[in-house]
Amino acid sequence: MLVLDRLALTWPDFSVLYDLAVPRGALCSLIGPSGGGKTTLLQAVAGFARPVSGSVSFDGVDLTRLPPADRPLTILFQEHNLFPHLTAAQNIGLGLDPRLRLTALQQRQVEEALARVDLAGLGRRRPAELSGGQRQRVAIARAIVRDKPLMLLDEPFTGLDPGLRQDMIALVDTLRRERGLTVLMAIHTPADAATVSELMAFIDEGRVAAVGPPAEVLAMRIPALDRYFRR
Amino acid sequence: MNRLPGIIVLVAVVALVGAALVGLAEAGGSGGSFGRTAYVARLVWMGFVQAGLSALLSVVLGAAIALALARRPAFFGRGVLVTALNVATVLPAIVTVFAVVAVFGRSGWIGDLFRALGLGYGSWIYGLQGILVAHVFFNAPLAARVFLAALSAISPEQWRIAAQLGMPPGAVFRLIDWPVLRREAPGIAALIFLACFTSLAVVLALGGGPGNATLEVAIFEALRFEADFRGAAVLALLQLGICAVIVAPLVFFLGRRPPEAMSTGVFAERPDRASRATRWIDRVVLSVSAALVGAPLAAVAVAGIASLGALRDPAVPRALVASLAIGLPAGLLSALLALALATLGRSLRAKAGRRLADGIGLVAILMLVVSPLALSAGLFVVLRPLVDPFSVALPLIVLVNALVALPFTYRQIEPPLLVAGERYGNLADSLRLRGLARLRIVDWPLLRGPLIVAIAMATALSLGDLGVAAFFGGSRFATLPVLLYERLGAYRLDDAAAVALLLTLLTLVLFVIAQRWSNGGWIARPR
Numbered sequence: 001m002l003v004l005d006r007l008a009l010t011w012p013d014f015s016v017l018y019d020l021a022v023p024r025g026a027l028c029s030l031i032g033p034s035g036g037g038k039t040t041l042l043q044a045v046a047g048f049a050r051p052v053s054g055s056v057s058f059d060g061v062d063l064t065r066l067p068p069a070d071r072p073l074t075i076l077f078q079e080h081n082l083f084p085h086l087t088a089a090q091n092i093g094l095g096l097d098p099r100l101r102l103t104a105l106q107q108r109q110v111e112e113a114l115a116r117v118d119l120a121g122l123g124r125r126r127p128a129e130l131s132g133g134q135r136q137r138v139a140i141a142r143a144i145v146r147d148k149p150l151m152l153l154d155e156p157f158t159g160l161d162p163g164l165r166q167d168m169i170a171l172v173d174t175l176r177r178e179r180g181l182t183v184l185m186a187i188h189t190p191a192d193a194a195t196v197s198e199l200m201a202f203i204d205e206g207r208v209a210a211v212g213p214p215a216e217v218l219a220m221r222i223p224a225l226d227r228y229f230r231r
Numbered sequence: 232m233n234r235l236p237g238i239i240v241l242v243a244v245v246a247l248v249g250a251a252l253v254g255l256a257e258a259g260g261s262g263g264s265f266g267r268t269a270y271v272a273r274l275v276w277m278g279f280v281q282a283g284l285s286a287l288l289s290v291v292l293g294a295a296i297a298l299a300l301a302r303r304p305a306f307f308g309r310g311v312l313v314t315a316l317n318v319a320t321v322l323p324a325i326v327t328v329f330a331v332v333a334v335f336g337r338s339g340w341i342g343d344l345f346r347a348l349g350l351g352y353g354s355w356i357y358g359l360q361g362i363l364v365a366h367v368f369f370n371a372p373l374a375a376r377v378f379l380a381a382l383s384a385i386s387p388e389q390w391r392i393a394a395q396l397g398m399p400p401g402a403v404f405r406l407i408d409w410p411v412l413r414r415e416a417p418g419i420a421a422l423i424f425l426a427c428f429t430s431l432a433v434v435l436a437l438g439g440g441p442g443n444a445t446l447e448v449a450i451f452e453a454l455r456f457e458a459d460f461r462g463a464a465v466l467a468l469l470q471l472g473i474c475a476v477i478v479a480p481l482v483f484f485l486g487r488r489p490p491e492a493m494s495t496g497v498f499a500e501r502p503d504r505a506s507r508a509t510r511w512i513d514r515v516v517l518s519v520s521a522a523l524v525g526a527p528l529a530a531v532a533v534a535g536i537a538s539l540g541a542l543r544d545p546a547v548p549r550a551l552v553a554s555l556a557i558g559l560p561a562g563l564l565s566a567l568l569a570l571a572l573a574t575l576g577r578s579l580r581a582k583a584g585r586r587l588a589d590g591i592g593l594v595a596i597l598m599l600v601v602s603p604l605a606l607s608a609g610l611f612v613v614l615r616p617l618v619d620p621f622s623v624a625l626p627l628i629v630l631v632n633a634l635v636a637l638p639f640t641y642r643q644i645e646p647p648l649l650v651a652g653e654r655y656g657n658l659a660d661s662l663r664l665r666g667l668a669r670l671r672i673v674d675w676p677l678l679r680g681p682l683i684v685a686i687a688m689a690t691a692l693s694l695g696d697l698g699v700a701a702f703f704g705g706s707r708f709a710t711l712p713v714l715l716y717e718r719l720g721a722y723r724l725d726d727a728a729a730v731a732l733l734l735t736l737l738t739l740v741l742f743v744i745a746q747r748w749s750n751g752g753w754i755a756r757p758r
Contacts, residue, residue: 046391046395047394047395048391048394048499067394068391068394068395068502069394069395069396069397069502070397071395074395075391075395077388077391079388080386080388080389081388081392083389083392083406083407085410086406094392094396094398094406095396098393098396098397098398098399098402099398099399099401099402099405100402100406146396
């Protein structure tokens with residue numbers, strides 16, 4: 001269970017306060033307007049932004065004060081998930097050893113992860129030689145070898161073609177079922193996420209304004225949601 | 232867009248440089264300066280040793296400073312240190328000489344300290360060591376500036392990934408910083424090597440005799456003391472050939488646009504800040520660089536203020552007027568030449584393809600390898616049958632200084648002009664914006680800043696010029712650097728201090744103007 005308990009962050013012109021609970025193994029999609037606080041929520045869980053109060057915990061372990069590297073999670077950003085001067089295989093290998101001194105066994109793991117995301121044989125390419133979708137699959141392969149129970153996705157499939165986007169969401173869904181991952185996924189096309197999500201949270205003005213099964217949330221008649229969907 | 236001004240400038244620049252070099256080669260003179268092969272070989276060898284060591288030390292120290300500043304985005308005094316580093320990069324070479332002597336010389340600050348402690352302190356500043364200290368003083372900050380810009384362009388996502396992966400500081404350096412430093416190092420090293428290889432004022436004043444002379448110094452002496460034009464021409468062509476080989480990789484470096492920072496605009500903390508090792512390394516690097524750069528700058532200020540009375544000497548206001556009468560028109564002319572060339576380049580890029588347009592940039596960069604002294608002497612020789620060259624000394628000095636600054640002004644002006652064309656060209660065409668209206672509405676708002684930076688930069692460069700002004704002007708027409716050089720040579724250090732401070736303040740004003748209008752693209756330095 002991932003729990004955000006009155007997790008508060010403040011800036012001079014913006015403040016947020018999150019309450020959210022996601023059961024272990026569930027996929028929770030985060031929807032809501034740009035600037036509403038989806039990214040901030042993910043950054044706070046990942047440990048890149050420091051809360052002023054409240055807590056975030058996973059399976060009963062308090063993560064609030066842990067440095068990013070010690071948290072049991074992997075985050076994927078919208079862009080720049082890879083080091084541009086390293087090959088795909090090296091980028092994945094960093095997930096096994098941040099010094100990039102890989103044993104033969106670890107190198108085999110990298111190859112397996114590449115094959116798992118359908119990129120077998122492309123390990124020697126650099127990010128610039130891969131398509132946008134391929135780059136994000138390399139990032140997913142790194143998440144696979146890191147083998148952390150929690151996965152955060154900050155709109156990583158924005159900018160991909162609709163078909164490709166659904167393939168990627170399906171890949172994430174398959175992985176989490178295989179491995180029992182808990183997934184938080186910010187997305188700006190709610191329809192894509194509805195079929196695979198157990199939970200959907202509507203984030204607006206720095207708050208979790210609504211949360212529940214996707215069908216229920218999408219049908220709620222609250223003003224902020226109506227504005228978001230222009231209905 | 233009208234191409235005529237650009238074509239005229241292009242032809243004129245190439246013709247002037249060509250005529251000057253040919254005229255120089257055909258002019259009389261004993262040729263004694265090149266007659267002794269062993270002497271010339273030694274000049275070249277010393278040039279390589281001196282410039283190679285200067286470039287190596289500057290790049291290594293610059294990288295260390297840049298890393299420390301990148302890891303420490305906020306500490307007490309950071310702003311002051313960064314400003315001091317920036318000022319060091321633009322200080323005229325002859326002022327640097329004064330500053331180095333004032334700190335490290337026999338009767339400088341360190342000498343005083345040693346004597347106060349009852350210790351002996353010999354003069355070690357004249358010779359290769361002194362040349363290296365002065366060259367590193369303004370080139371290490373230059374390298375640091377280039378490296379820091381590149382390190383700052385690393386996207387915040389990369390730091391977040393590194394933090395999440397738990398990368399230790401050693402791995403951060405090896406896997407993230409090192410690739411960036413390695414990418415930038417060849418270009419900046421070549422630029423520094425080139426500047427030091429053709430260095431005049433520093434080697435002249437601190438070289439301590441013919442043993443450490445460079446080709447540029449030999450050209451200066453052949454012209455000034457022996458009137459040996461033929462010898463100067465041979466030395467200049469030799470220097471041109473060597474520099475052309477070195478400048479080849481630089482063409483790529485200067486032609487490249489500064490990388491656009493790929494970022495979400497959100498600041499991310501580097502994960503290697505907390506380690507005890509990097510903290511100590513950064514503390515040492517920043518303290519040492521603050522002392523190395525701060526002490527000479529402070530010496531200029533302290534010594535200058537202490538001898539302000541020397542400014543009453545009528546030679547000083549005369550030199551100030553001469554300097555401004557050369558610097559301001561030279562800066563303006565250089566920017567206009569660059570604008571004409573860049574406009575031609577842009578219109579050729581659209582119509583005739585990239586290669587021809589890149590060739591125009593090459594003409595600007597060509598000026599990096601032509602000795603300003605040889606150019607002056609060549610023009611002198613060519614004009615001699617037509618007019619008394621000394622009667623047109625002022626326009627000639629302005630012209631040569633404008634040409635010398637061309638690589639830097641062109642680099643300032645070309646990128647924004649191209650952006651204006653690429654980004655708004657189609658829009659302007661679709662609205663039928665042409666000619667002056669297009670210049671005023673589309674190009675001017677984008678170009679105003681870079682033009683001001685270019686003019687300030689070129690003016691500062693010519694204000695610091697020693698060789699060209701000394702060749703044409705002599706004592707009749709002494710600029711501030713010439714006056715400073717003479718007073719340093721006569722060991723009139725108090726009089727020199729006041730002039731050094733005045734020259735520094737002038738450069739500072741230009742620097743502040745450029746800083747205000749630039750996005751951090753100031754890469755220029757007086758020879």
